[in-house]
Structures are given as C-alpha cells and as structure tokens.
Amino acid sequence: MLVTREAIDAEIERLGRIPRPANGRRCSVIVHPASRTANSFTPGTQVALSVLLPGERTAPFKTNANLLEICIGGSGRVTVDGSFDTALHDVWTVPSMRGHVHENNGSTPWVRLTYSNGPLLELLGVLFEEEGVAVLERERPHDGLSQEHRRKYAWENAPDIQLTQAGARLRGYEYLTDISVVPNPALHWPWKEVWPHLSHEAGDGKRRIWLLYHPGTERRNGTTGTYFATIGGCPAGTPLYTGAHGHRHTSASINYHISGHGHSVVDGVRVDWKAGDLLLSAPGWSEHAHYHGEEGWRVLTVQDHPLHIAMGSLLWQEKYDGPILALGSEEGQKGYTAPRTQGD
Ligand SMILES: [Fe+2]
Structure with missing residues (x-):
C-alpha cells in the first residue's frame, strides 16, 4: 500500500489549518483498509502524522507503547529524559511509560512520523495512555516495605532450582515481579x-x-x-x-x-x-x-x-x-x- 507525498502534504496542510486541539496534538493516523483495530498501518504498527505550528507544544503524554519518530519537516524539541533538538530526517525514540512533550521552537511547521506498537497493545486489550503534567513526575510512591524485607524478597535471593539434567528449572515469584533492568533511555x-x-x-x-x-x-x-x-x-x-x-x-x-x-x-x-x-x-x-x-x-x-x-x-x-x-x-x-x- 502506497501513501503518496501529495496525500501526506495535503494532510499536513489540513492539520496546520484546524483549530489547535486542547492537548496540542494535531495528529492523524495513516490506516490500512485491512487494519484490525482501525488504527494500524501493518497489523502490529501504527504510523501517525503529527504537525506542530511554530510556538506550539503538546500536553505531557505517556503510554506503554514504545515510539520511534522521524522528522519529515521543520524542527522541534523533544523533552523526555532531558531534551534534545531535532532536524530534518533525524530519528529518535520515546521509550514506553516516559512522560514526554513535543515543542516547535522553530519558525516553520514541525512535521513528524511516529511509529508505535499501540495497535498490537489494543489487540491485547492493554494499551495504557495518560495525559497531563503529572506524567512528567518520575518519583514512585513508597511500597510500605522495609529495606530488609525488600532485600530478602528480591530476585537475587529467590529460590532457583535445577529440576532436570536437560535444564528445566523452578524459580520463585520474585523472578516474575523484579525483572533485572536494562536501561532504555530515549536516544x-x-x-x-x-x-x-x-x-x-x-x-x-x-x-x-x-x-x-x-x-x-x-x-x-x-x-x-x-x-x-x-x-x-x-x-x-x-x-x-x-x-x-x-x-x-x-x-x-x-x-x-x-x-x-x-x-x-x-x-x-x-x-x-x-x-x-x-x-x-x-x-x-x-x-x-x-x-x-x-x-x-x-x-x-x-x-x-x-x-x-x-x-x-x-x-x-x-x-x-x-x-x-x-x-x-x-x-x-x-x-x-x-x-x-x-x-x-
Ligand atoms: Fe526486506
């Protein structure tokens, strides 16, 4: 399925003309006619077209979908794990569950394509989305447990038993809830x-x-x-x-x-x-x-x-x-x- 430059340009022009939405997101989703969620371009992938006019910024947003973006016009600033400025054909990521803001600090419309696994999460019934300044808060609420208790029941100290010579094992619940973290910064x-x-x-x-x-x-x-x-x-x-x-x-x-x-x-x-x-x-x-x-x-x-x-x-x-x-x-x-x- 081909979506021509002319069709994309016409939609960019239309998005720039509509009144600014309350959350600042002038955004269209490019949908394949066979999409199972009415939201995707391939069964697992959404491609969204977003426009921000000079001086505009989006309301803070976060989702458990992970995002990959390319700038296809203008320039702008992404705030997520700090800030970076983007220019034509730059590519960047917005990791899942990170509050983020897009801001056009340039003088021409900032246009980007966003690839997201949101439609797949929709199919699974677990797409999480939240909007508002609170999503920029990174502090996590205290879980009410003592340091000693948290140390004792962490994956490092959980039972992990070899069951068969071939390698089948038994592991405690801590392995399910306390996954080792691989840093996933926005790049x-x-x-x-x-x-x-x-x-x-x-x-x-x-x-x-x-x-x-x-x-x-x-x-x-x-x-x-x-x-x-x-x-x-x-x-x-x-x-x-x-x-x-x-x-x-x-x-x-x-x-x-x-x-x-x-x-x-x-x-x-x-x-x-x-x-x-x-x-x-x-x-x-x-x-x-x-x-x-x-x-x-x-x-x-x-x-x-x-x-x-x-x-x-x-x-x-x-x-x-x-x-x-x-x-x-x-x-x-x-x-x-x-x-x-x-x-x-
Ligand atoms: Fe290929």
Missing part, C-alpha cells in the same frame, strides 16, 4: 551524524544499509523493543539491481522514502515510488525487491523485527530458493551485507 540519531557514514559515491565501498541500534534492545538488534529502523539506499550512479527475485521475512516492513525514485515488486505486484512517499513495502512473509533509479535513493525502513525475535517467530529467507531460517533460534544468514547483496 537520538541526528541525520547530520548519520550522513557521513552513508555511501556517497558509487563504488566507495561504504555500507548501503545501517541499523540505528539502541543498546537497550541487546541481541534483538532494534531501535525500540518492537522495531528496528534502518537507513538504506545508495548514491547516484550505483548499478541498478536487475535480479528477478527479492527476499522475505515475517517482520512487516514500512519504507519512508527520503530521496530518489524507483519501484518495488511485492508478491509480483509493481509499485512505483518517489521521495516523500510512505510504502507498506513488505507485508509479513511477502517476497519483495526494490529497484532504484539512476539518481540513487535513501530510505528509512521500519520493521517489527525485535518483536519477532522476542517471540521466536522471525523467519527469514534471503534467497528465494535458499533456506527458511528462524533467526535468533538457529545460525542466521551469513554472507550478505544488504538485502540481496552478497559481501565480496
């Missing part, structure tokens, strides 16, 4: 810092796809706990891909085209795209290949890949007649440096 990938790492001349040997990696996702290699974001593409003059086949994976893939033009073939159907278009470029397990034009292309790809790794359901077939691999559960696909590109 920001400024475009001006990413840019020098991209390939700018055909044949310069630089990588054609980079994962925007958040260390908090550990072996799931994500940008948030649910999604990875990659910056892919190639410069003008790069030889065109001529293969007939693509690859496929159970993660669903969404491309936002930053520059260039070309077409994709998804399950045998050709879709033409250009800079500014948003494309559901690969519904889960659909074979897909992308064919760029002479001027090259840059693309932000978002996939629910870490979610699948956590569930053990990430199937990957890099070559149409190659093995179907369960990534993270068995040895993965070696030998490739980009989709359909074998390293030399």
Whole structure:
C-alpha cells in the first residue's frame, strides 16, 4: 500500500489549518483498509502524522507503547529524559511509560512520523495512555516495605532450582515481579551524524544499509523493543539491481522514502515510488525487491523485527530458493551485507 507525498502534504496542510486541539496534538493516523483495530498501518504498527505550528507544544503524554519518530519537516524539541533538538530526517525514540512533550521552537511547521506498537497493545486489550503534567513526575510512591524485607524478597535471593539434567528449572515469584533492568533511555540519531557514514559515491565501498541500534534492545538488534529502523539506499550512479527475485521475512516492513525514485515488486505486484512517499513495502512473509533509479535513493525502513525475535517467530529467507531460517533460534544468514547483496 502506497501513501503518496501529495496525500501526506495535503494532510499536513489540513492539520496546520484546524483549530489547535486542547492537548496540542494535531495528529492523524495513516490506516490500512485491512487494519484490525482501525488504527494500524501493518497489523502490529501504527504510523501517525503529527504537525506542530511554530510556538506550539503538546500536553505531557505517556503510554506503554514504545515510539520511534522521524522528522519529515521543520524542527522541534523533544523533552523526555532531558531534551534534545531535532532536524530534518533525524530519528529518535520515546521509550514506553516516559512522560514526554513535543515543542516547535522553530519558525516553520514541525512535521513528524511516529511509529508505535499501540495497535498490537489494543489487540491485547492493554494499551495504557495518560495525559497531563503529572506524567512528567518520575518519583514512585513508597511500597510500605522495609529495606530488609525488600532485600530478602528480591530476585537475587529467590529460590532457583535445577529440576532436570536437560535444564528445566523452578524459580520463585520474585523472578516474575523484579525483572533485572536494562536501561532504555530515549536516544537520538541526528541525520547530520548519520550522513557521513552513508555511501556517497558509487563504488566507495561504504555500507548501503545501517541499523540505528539502541543498546537497550541487546541481541534483538532494534531501535525500540518492537522495531528496528534502518537507513538504506545508495548514491547516484550505483548499478541498478536487475535480479528477478527479492527476499522475505515475517517482520512487516514500512519504507519512508527520503530521496530518489524507483519501484518495488511485492508478491509480483509493481509499485512505483518517489521521495516523500510512505510504502507498506513488505507485508509479513511477502517476497519483495526494490529497484532504484539512476539518481540513487535513501530510505528509512521500519520493521517489527525485535518483536519477532522476542517471540521466536522471525523467519527469514534471503534467497528465494535458499533456506527458511528462524533467526535468533538457529545460525542466521551469513554472507550478505544488504538485502540481496552478497559481501565480496
Ligand atoms: Fe526486506
């Protein structure tokens, strides 16, 4: 499914024209006609388009969905775990359950796309959302227990018994309620810092796809706990891909085209795209290949890949007649440096 730049621009214009909503969020959700929740673009992913006019700020908000955002127009400030200023094509995360505020401190409309796992939480019946200044309060209420009691019944001191030689174990309740914490700060990938790492001349040997990696996702290699974001593409003059086949994976893939033009073939159907278009470029397990034009292309790809790794359901077939691999559960696909590109 293709959402053209013209359609996105028209909606940006409309959002900028409506009276300011009470919570400051001029926001539309880009919904797939087959969405199960009437709120999603892929079954697990929402893509929202938000506009803030110069001087506007949103009411503080928090949710148990995790958010990944890209600036597609103007500039603005995100306040979450401190503040950072964003510019065109910057990508950043807003971790779940962190109060946050968006503020346009620039002179033109600030436009961003927000990818969220909210629709999946809706399907599970557990989407949590809260609004108002209280969400910025980080102090937690006291649980009424003494330090000694808290130490005694913590996971470090809970029973943990090996039951069988093969490895089955029994563990106490503390392991369920006192999970070891992996720091998950909001992180920001400024475009001006990413840019020098991209390939700018055909044949310069630089990588054609980079994962925007958040260390908090550990072996799931994500940008948030649910999604990875990659910056892919190639410069003008790069030889065109001529293969007939693509690859496929159970993660669903969404491309936002930053520059260039070309077409994709998804399950045998050709879709033409250009800079500014948003494309559901690969519904889960659909074979897909992308064919760029002479001027090259840059693309932000978002996939629910870490979610699948956590569930053990990430199937990957890099070559149409190659093995179907369960990534993270068995040895993965070696030998490739980009989709359909074998390293030399
Ligand atoms: Fe893919």
